[in-house]
Amino acid sequence: MGYGLLAAAIAAEVAGTTAMKYSEGFTRLWPSVFTVAGYLIAFSLLAQTLKTLEVGTAYAIWAGVGTAVVAAIGMVFLGESTSAVKIAGVVLVIGGVVLLNLGGAH
Numbered sequence: 001m002g003y004g005l006l007a008a009a010i011a012a013e014v015a016g017t018t019a020m021k022y023s024e025g026f027t028r029l030w031p032s033v034f035t036v037a038g039y040l041i042a043f044s045l046l047a048q049t050l051k052t053l054e055v056g057t058a059y060a061i062w063a064g065v066g067t068a069v070v071a072a073i074g075m076v077f078l079g080e081s082t083s084a085v086k087i088a089g090v091v092l093v094i095g096g097v098v099l100l101n102l103g104g105a106h
Contacts, residue, residue, distance in 0.1 A: 020035040
């Protein structure tokens, strides 16, 4: 159950961050509303996740996967630059999350 809530928290955070791109510095109403809603949902779900998962594990996954997905959305759908260095950075973020989780296993 915890990982399902965490996946939903990540999806809400990614949606909120993507909406923020379109809010133009919170000058456009609906993208701004979606940004705030996305983050409220994301933090609420993350808080529920912490009832069953360790905070270090949950936050590492939430932040790492969210960062990687937002970077990929930017490169694939928003016309942001793509380079081998950027792709390597995304791979390293994901690798770091995996290592943190492996290091915490008992």
